[in-house]
Amino acid sequence: MSTETRRQRVAEIVQTARSKRARMRDERITMAHGAGGRSSQALIEGLVLPALENERLGQLADAGALAVGDAALAVTTDSFVVRPLRFAGGSIGELAVNGTVNDLAVCGARALALTLSMVLEEGLPTEALRAEVEAVARTAAQAHVEVIAGDTKVVEHGHADGMYLCTTGIGQVDPRAALSPDGLRAGDRVLVSGPVGAHGMAIMLARGEFELQAPIASDTASLWPAARALLDAAGGDVHCMRDATRGGVASALNELARASGVAVLLREADVPVEPAVAAAAELLGIDPLYVASEGRLVAFVAPGCAQEALAALRAVPGCGHAADVGEVRDEPPGMVLVDTGFGGERVLDLLAGDPLPRIC
C-alpha cells in the first residue's frame, strides 16, 4: 500500500469512528461539556438522548415540533448563566429573551409566549434584579412576545453567579417553513446574517481577565425579522437555519453537516467579522469561527433563490453585512471544509475542550 493510500485509509477509519453516535466516556462533568464542542456532543448523544429517545428530540433541532389540532407549534427552552450579568451591548435579561426567541425563529416559528424562571443568589442587589427584569420586559416588547408564566427560587450565597435565568418559548411555525437539521442538500448556498463572534468576544473582554480593551459590543438581537425575510424570499427553498451561538459558526455547520450527511465548504475569507473582533481574536489566539454570536444565523438555501434570499436578508435592519460564505457538497459526508484561500482545503472541526489560547 502506498503512503498516500495508507494515509487515506487512516482518514477513513477516523471518519467512520466519528460518524457513529458519540459515547460519553468522561467520569465527571468538566467545563468542556458546556462549551458546545465534541464533549457537549458526547454528553447529549451519549447520555441524554439514549434515556429520553424520541423522534422529535432525536432531530436535535433548536426547538421541538408540536402539532395541536391544525396548529403547528414549536417549543424550546434555554438557561442563561452568563458572567458578568451586564456587558457591552447587553445583559442576561436581554439574552434570556432573544436566545429563546431565536431558537424558535431558526425553526421558522414566531414566538407567541415565554416563561421565565429565575434562580437568584442570596445577596444579589435588588436593583440589579430590577434592571434585568426590566431588560426582559423591554426585549420581549421589541420581539412582540409576552412572558405569561414564571418561577422564582433563591439559593445560598456562593451558589449562583448573581442570577441564572431560564426561559421557555412557544412559537407558531410559519406555514412556508420546511426546515430541518437534516435538510441540507448538495448545491445549497450557505448564508450568514452578519458579522460573527461579537457576543463571545464582548463577554471575554467584559470578564477583565485579559488586559485588553476594544470597542466590541454583544450582537444580541431577535432573529425573527431575519428568519421571516428569508422565508418571504425563498419559502420552502430555505432548507435549514441555525443560530450561531455557543461554539460559533464552526459548531453550527458541523452539527448540520453531520445531521444531513453532507459536506459544507466554507470560504473563510468571505465570513464577515468586525475588525475589532478579528483583532482581539488574533491576539488571544482564538478562531472567530468558534466564537458565539447571539443575534446571527446561518441559513442553507437552494441555489436557485440564494441571491434573492441574500438580498432580502441584507434589507433587514442589522443584517446589512449578510454574506454568502459557502456551499453544500455530497462528499465527504459529515465534514466541514474550509477553503483557506491558500493551499487548498482544511478541516473545520468541532472544538475539543474549552476554547484554548495558544501559548507561543
Added chain:
Amino acid sequence: MRFTHEFRDGKLGRALADELPALVEAGRTYKLMEVCGGHTHTIYRYGIEALLPDGVELVHGPGCPVCVLPMGRVDDGIAIARQPDVILTCFGDMMRVPGSHGSLQEARSLGADVRMVYSPLDALRIARENPDREVVFFALGFETTAPSTALTLMRARRDGIRNFSCLCNHVLIEPPLRALLDAPGLQIDGFIGPGHVATVIGAQAFAFVPGEYRRPIVVSGFEPLDVLQSIRMLLAQLAAHRCEVENQYRRVVSWEGNPSAQAAMAEVFSPRASFEWRGLGSIADSALRISDAYAELDAENRFSVPGAQLADPRECQCGEVLAGEIKPWECRVFGTACTPEHAIGACMVSPEGACAAYYSYGRHRPVAETV
C-alpha cells in the same frame, strides 16, 4: 488587520509556490523539519503541504513545549493544585495534558482551584488579589516564554509578594536539536528555525546547525507566507550547495536577539543538570530551574511534589512523532483511541502539537487536484 493579513495573501502564496519546482531536483526527496509547533499549526491551518512540489516533505519537530512535557511534571502540578489554599495558574493548553491520573482540568472538576492565565503577570495579579492563598504559576515554554516568567519573579520579589511561587518547566531549544542531529540515521536536509525563540536568543544561536552539522536553517515567521518563503530559502540553499543560517523573520528577529530578555533569564534561572523530555528521554543541560538567588519563589522548595519519572503509556508514539520518525497518522492510536478530547499523548492536546494539528485541520486530503 495590518501586519498579519498581508502575510496571508493567497495569491502571493501561490506565486511563491510556483517558484519552488525550479529549485527541486527531480527524483530527489527533501525532508525539512519545522522545529516549532507554531509552524506546524500554520502548515496545517493553511494547507501549505498541498503547495509543495513532489519530493518535498515537512517533518514536525520537538518545538511544542506542552508536547515535550513529561507526565511526571503534570502530576507534580496536580499534586500542588490539590493542596488546600492553593490556586494553580497555567496556560490554557496545559489544562488538558494527561498526567498519570488525569489532567489539571479533571483536577479542577474535583475541586482544585486551577485557573487559566494568558501571562505570568496575570498569575501575579491573582496572588495580589488573594493574599490568604498560595498562588503557583505552572511555567513552561522555551526561551520564548522564559523571559516573561523571569520578569514576573523579579517583580514579585520587588513588590514583596510572598504568596506567589513558580513551578518551573522552562526548556532550551539547542539541546533537543543537538540530540536530534546526533541521532544515528538522521534524515533531515534542513530546518525551519523557530522565530519566536530566536526573537530572544537571536538567529546566531542556530549557527551550530550549519557549523557543526552541515544542515541549513532558516529562522522563520509564523504566517503562511513566512513559512513558504522559508521553505523557498532552504531549497535555494540546498540547490546552491550552501549551508548557513538565514533569517526570514527579519521584521522581528535580530542576529543577537534581545539582550535584556537574556539578562533577565540569566538572573532568575540556572541550568538543570538534566531534564526529561517526553519522547526524547533525559537530556543534559536542557532545562532551566529557578536560581538559588530566587529560591524562595521556587514552588519545588515550597511544596513537596512526587517528582516521579514516569514512562509514557505503552500505546503512545508521541516520542517517534516528536523525533520526526513517524507522521502523526502513522501512530497506532491516532484518531481512534487518541483524540483531542481523550488524548493519550500530549501531541494530541496542544493546538501546536503535530497530532492535534493534523487531526483538526489536515486529516482530509481532497483527491489530488493540485498539479
